[in-house]
Amino acid sequence: MSVTREKILELGENLIRTKGYNAFSYQDISTELGIKNAAIHYYFPSKENLGTSIVKTNIQRFEEMVENMNSRKFGEWQQLEIFLKIYTKSHRENKKCIVGALSPDYFTLNETTKRDLRRMVEMILAWLTDLLDKGRSKKIFSFNNDPESKATIIFSSLVASLQLSAVLDKIDYKGFYQSILDDLKP
């Protein structure tokens, strides 16, 4: 695959995760990469096209992470920690996650990007629900409510924590992170 294409994808993702979908433009990418506007249209005919490609990349990354954890037979606690690391890393880099960056603009997205984003959220929630359920059976996690609601609470917390940490310069992210884990301790 083309190097320029990959650079566009990477920069596009970063722009979505910092400025948001509706605030970033092809200009932002072209000036940064020292290419012309039309060069981006060569690889991604429309913004819709670029958007979906970025979401699809993220879906793939998530799938690879899950596959990797399964093949290495990681325990539930370890899997949760690896998942949470996505967010501590994003927090360090002052970025939202792709879900938290795109979901607020959901109604302004085109149908393809909407569908991909929905698929991604469903995948993550299904995986997390399953992880929590399994972990509780094995007495690794402890919680009272149903696994799906608990998964929604945890995922929502993570998504918005990255948004709020941009607003509050001094957020105790480590304390937040630890509290999520503590809440699950038996």
Add this chain to the structure above:
Amino acid sequence: MSVTREKILELGENLIRTKGYNAFSYQDISTELGIKNAAIHYYFPSKENLGTSIVKTNIQRFEEMVENMNSRKFGEWQQLEIFLKIYTKSHRENKKCIVGALSPDYFTLNETTKRDLRRMVEMILAWLTDLLDKGRSKKIFSFNNDPESKATIIFSSLVASLQLSAVLDKIDYKGFYQSILDDLKP
């Protein structure tokens, strides 16, 4: 105060809470209200001006809610339920809350709107932290972590739940809502 001005404020808020700050335009408001673009500039010279006014309105509404609950000497559990109702109502109306609508676009906002939004988030978190802390002392709530982290988890959950419910058409919001309360039951 002018009726038109209030209509602009109300519609502007709804637009931010559905389309997002960077996706809505003065055109959206003027066509809906049957007035000209420049009429909005008459009341709100710049979009920045309108944005901050909307946030300030929301801050005031929150302050009034807290004052009201204090003067009526509502208990901690009742106060939490009233607070949560803001989100069940938003969910019913397919809207995000103002924090969840603006936070993702934080870096693209002007300094005044940034400051107001930050102030609002700080106010909500401080109030919720205090409520959780007091409620725990009185054995009304039960949780293991520190009140501030717990407040951040709950508030984040609420903020992002409205974003995710736009993405997932079929979200069990009642289950989610109940789980937040169940997590705090002694």
Add this chain to the structure above:
DNA sequence: TTTTGCACTTACTTATTAGTAAGTATATTT
């Protein structure tokens, strides 16, 4: 009755947006 102020409209500017059609240099294939 004149003046002043309010609540706008008319008519515009400037900037930025996504997107396109046609051209060009370079490397690869035939």
Add this chain to the structure above:
DNA sequence: AAATATACTTACTAATAAGTAAGTGCAAAA
């Protein structure tokens, strides 16, 4: 050596954005 494909650039268009300056109708005040 000629043809073709790749990876772009040049040079645009049409739409939409925020914002402004000057004008207008009307009601209240002087």
